[in-house]
Amino acid sequence: MIKNALVTGGCGFIGSYLVDTLIEKGITVTVVDNLSAGTTTYLQKHIKTHSAAFYQYDIRDLDNLLSIPTNFDFIFHLAAQPDVKISVSNPQIDFEINTVGTFNILELMRKKDIPNLVFAGSSGTIYGEPDLLPTPENYPLKPISNYGAAKAAAEMYCSSFASLYDLNIVCLRLGNIFGPRSTHGVMYDFFHKLNKDPSKLEILGDGKQTKSYLYISDTIEAFTHLSNNINKGYDNYNVSSDEAISVVDIANEIVNVMNLKDVTFTFNVSGGWKGGWKGDVPNTSMNIKKVRQSGWSPKISIKRGIKHYINWLSNS
């Protein structure tokens, strides 16, 4: 039973939903977020009802984290530099937030005797370009972006810290999570491009890239399910749907939901890279047998999820 949880990145897309859900379940929540990618919009109601505390701290600053006086029994670590492209153009900033930041969270656990950690990892980036699709968790890690390297590096420390200091750590290797409140990613970009000019849509790459997506409500259920079933030591799960969808099919689906007609797709392959850009993994597909066996499975189909998300974008 979780009693007192710290959620890093609790003002972000996934984090804000997780905070809502934890508070619904009667858990006391403290949010740490530097507001680099979010606002306190979704947190305000919880602060007003004294259900959540908020610290505008940066996970790069361990002393700040250590100064929080609360005795946590769980950390949900979601704070991250989320953009693969930025990790390629600015390796240093991604390293500091995603690798050093996660190391700081582990140091916080060790120094303050916090026994449980749920870490938001990545399935889409840590395996690189795997020969085996769908890819299982024990496939060798060979990231092709610094974002993927950071998530994989962070897992290495989750493994050692869990073993050395008797911690319980589970890593959710997340696919591409989408849904309301998300303000980046291919669906978000396509919607805004089409909103601006409904006659045409430029797609990075050849559009044949197929990726593994997961709708936000399924994602939150995976977080609560795996945190309730956390075990001694370190473990990791691919958390995604086992559906995959190509970029062109995503574009077609969005065009349909937006009721557009005669949209011309153009494909920008000038980068000479088969993915959308260098560092992008062109095809991902996750083997999710392990997480299914644990008792969680996705409920919302990708197409249904796209419909919900595009309607939310249209109305917000």
Next chain:
Amino acid sequence: MIKNALVTGGCGFIGSYLVDTLIEKGITVTVVDNLSAGTTTYLQKHIKTHSAAFYQYDIRDLDNLLSIPTNFDFIFHLAAQPDVKISVSNPQIDFEINTVGTFNILELMRKKDIPNLVFAGSSGTIYGEPDLLPTPENYPLKPISNYGAAKAAAEMYCSSFASLYDLNIVCLRLGNIFGPRSTHGVMYDFFHKLNKDPSKLEILGDGKQTKSYLYISDTIEAFTHLSNNINKGYDNYNVSSDEAISVVDIANEIVNVMNLKDVTFTFNVSGGWKGGWKGDVPNTSMNIKKVRQSGWSPKISIKRGIKHYINWLSNS
């Protein structure tokens, strides 16, 4: 053909031999070392003959590394915090030297267009406690010490940087390297304990731990062989012998070489940990098929190596 090499940790045990060998081959060498674990003793002759340049810099300081005016075509990155025990008691220092330090070396390559890197990784620590012995390179990484986590994390960045910035990187996942000039490890400790009191020897753990060792001259040959055959992108090799020896057998061998008799072995298992200490991997054995296929294989048996090393320790 290597022309101009930077060797980090070039004053250390392995690094100093590597510098000797590179200079023998007519390669211009620059050494960066903070002298935390070595001295310039072995480098002096090369400095005097203008075969090597030396910078007492720390790999944690990227600006210092960037200030070196030489145009390198190769980096051999061996600088490290080498002690697994210290990584357990002081995770921060190990993280900064081994993870941040290696990230800095990769940033140096990216910023100064240095195309080739040979990285001294670890086979004995990155796999954790593998179910599969001998362990091949594609076995999942699950380190149980922060030293292992750092070496594994560093490899994740070697993988992403090689892919993103068109670098050629090879990681030598080294076993326990031993031989003259080494000033740490179980053989060094046993020799000094026995030198002080030849009647008894305290062994950490039950003595049944078996590990994979490699003699220094074989190690240096692996470095030169794999650097001469470096390929585009990222690759890694277990570099060890395929012999394994138990701690008790090492102790017996040292007792023999030292011509001691009636030595009482005591076993300190007070830590309750089956290895020597928490974070120590009790049994390692490397599958070295991949590196054998590349054309390198170990030549010095462990017992012959121990004899050389103990004789060197006795005479130094």
